Amino acid sequence: MSKVTLPDISLHEYTLDNLRLLGKLRQEHFQTKSEICVERAKYMTEYLRDKANHKESYALQRARAVEYFLAQKAPVFFDDNLLAGSTTTKPMGAPLYPEFFAQTIWPELDTISKRKKNPQSISEDDANLLNLNIFPYWIERSILEQAREEFGADVRLFEKFVYFIASKAGTISHTVPDYRVVVNKGINYLVNLAKAGEEKLAKKPSRTKEEQESLNFYQAVQISLHGMLTYAANLSKHAAELASKEKDVARKKLYTDMAEICRNVPANPAKTFREALNAIWIVQVCILAESSNMAMSPGRLDQILYPFYAKDIAEKRLTVAEAIELVGCFWLKLSDNVIMVPEVSEELFGGAGNVPAVTVGGVDETGADAVNDLTYIMLRATELLRTRDPNLNARYYPGVNSKDYRNRVSEVIANTKAVPAFYNDIEAIKTLMNQGLPLDHARDYAVVGCVELASCGRCYTASSSIILNLVTPFELALYNGRSFNNNTLVTKETGDPATFTSYNQFLQAYETQLKYVMENAINLNNKLGIAHQKYLPTPLLSAIFQGPLEKGKDLIEGGALYNSSGATHIGFADVVDSLSAIEELVYIEKEYTMKDLLAALRADFKGYDRLRQYLLNKAPKYGTDDQIALKNSNWLVHFLFNIYNHTKNYRGGNYWPSFWTMTNHAGFGRLSGALPNGRHAYQPFASGITPESGAAGVLTTALKSVGGLNPMFIPGGYALNLKFTSLANQTNPKERHEDLEKFGGYLEGYFASGGLHVQFNILSYEKLMDAKANPEKDPQLMVRVSGYSAYFNDLNDLMKDELISRTQYNLQTGKAVYYLKG
């Protein structure tokens, strides 16, 4: 039976004019500047330094620290949002995780409030607290230091910055907890499960080492969940206090309602839609007390919350307008925190939010159409608010989900110009099954962070473990193991390509260099993982997952049902095109020698215009039907998969390769030399798995060549970024519908050819150039970067230019509209 009962799925009658609360909250959101919040860092440090029993296991010490923090955590209410709880003590706060990378802002404590790009305010008192009280405690205790000193992690390549990022030094997070158990069973249920696990083991007259660790784990779970319950109780108490003092009738009711809600959830099962939303929100806040605020993704909220919505609607406790308002409130809560970003990262990689992904649509575990009224309500809330977070993703199963749904998602993309992304259920499910998931678990996938795939509450994906620059090993192959800008040997010599007599020789050199960097990254990730196991277990998050409580094992020890580590790659199109250029230009057509090419690259093409034009316009390009480019793109995908997917991580799972780049393709591009695809030195690479700008003149061919890269070999997911000049902007409903059908046609064709993911910017070159020149004109302009959304004005110039220059397609003709750089 269809769960779509709305008479108009567009919900256009509901606007920010008649949803006044949402309009007001949205306006306040965009007026709020981000601030550093020291609350978490302060209480975690206070506990671990001054109060912890250091004879206890680290698991217990950490759980108690989290409990201590949550018990002290200020129950603040900033505005009229209908949901209680906040990530930090600031309306828009950047929480600090000194065990990770918080100390990178130490040099900037006097200047971070005033820096040019994305300042993050901090008071003098808080800066002094960090400088004199908090950071000194952690100077030897950051996880990277622990891994280096105690576990012998080799960080030399990592510290050169340009080869790969070992993300575990800064975060794991990147997962989808099991929020179903939160709303349906409540936290007390989980506490009781952990208690039962503890009691069973405590009864044993003697325990093995593993059993003792399980006992500690069950205790740690109870302790950290107790902290969560204390926070919820404090929220309730404070809301009641505010209600008792409040004169305004509406606000008094708001506080009274929140006091009652927090008395019930998340301790107990939710009774209403609002309770369910607030339960999830409070748990999300508490998860971020323990894990960093990076891509902690709520998952399939339209599925999890639908029973509560449907019941409330049927019993006339809720209207559609109220549901949109509540979802909007939740979206704004998800946006109440940002990541702390030091200056050098802002320079290279700036603009990202905290990227909590929400996934709607697709099929349910039986394969039936899962789209329901709440799917459309969430789409409408997204369309109205146009905030960069949450990162909304729309699953689409061709032939099962309706074309009305597909067109409605397309319409939201047209109106927001950027969100949501589309996912092909057929390929995503097959890809997950290929990694060992049964069909029903694979069908219940959600998106993590940018584009990664995970079965909700079952897969511990750690999907950003490695961010690897594919171009630097390519440069090492070009320059015999040396970096492009100095002559020091970085890895190992693989020969001077000027002496190579075949393409295969060059390819082997690249394979050797790439494997070297990959092995380095994998080894460091595994060492960091072991350091996390000892020092940073996550009992609170583990409780909100299927597997750990049954196994008596933290997620970090392999407690989840499915364990993997993600490795994403930057510079895919640039490497493929550079390989193809060498193969054809040097070894097939013999138009130039390798020596000529190397000289041109070292000179950044100064004095080599003819050669560069040849490389840009005649050499094979990925995104076309050129056979060499097709061969090389598939080769690279398979090469990476064959190594990663047969390599075990520290939890016993495999590595899942992916191709999403955030803004790293601009950052890494800035650090790399000229390439045989014709790219100048220090210019951005192409984003995600997208063909290079200007390379793919025909949309259908581009879609076919990306679709042909079988996603089964890219289990971590990928980001295909497309730009259209316009979509469905006609006022005539018939023409508008025709546009949506045409757009849908491209999508169906792409998915039929095997495409997994696609996301859009519906913006012309001119509009983006104008936005860059006149930032005050549209300060809230949202763009799709590579896997997530950002506000255009927050991006550095390099990233803005990269977005401007991305290939733009005309919807009607399917042809590229070429960009001529001034």
Added chain:
Amino acid sequence: MSLEFLLKPEMALAKHQLLKCTESELAEDFLKILLNAMSWAFRLDENYRQNIKDFNAVYYFTSVDKSINVTVHYHDSHMDVKHEVATKSNIKITFKDDKALFQFILSGQDLLSPILNQSVMCEGNLNYLNKFGYLSKHLMHMFGL
């Protein structure tokens, strides 16, 4: 926060030298000037000295051509600077020239150049570098530079 110590002749000279560094192409003798300014600030200002209370660390700065070898030892609220190779350090910073080191530590106009050119390389615990960065930049901040 009292900044009276900045009026002392030693600090005025240090400020003048640092200003010249920021304005010059080559930032000649930057490390020497910075460490000298830091040393005076620790001696003259109790607040600044708080930064190295209970702080025990060894920094080793060396130039690529090995002509410069400076070891800075923080201990007992003191700062000792010696022109020698450090056998053991919390962090070793190898730099191509004064300009590169200046850009790297003070994140001037072009923060990325030292990374791009690999003209400054670090080995060891980077958190110590973060602290040194704070000490350096805070000094500049106090000087109004």
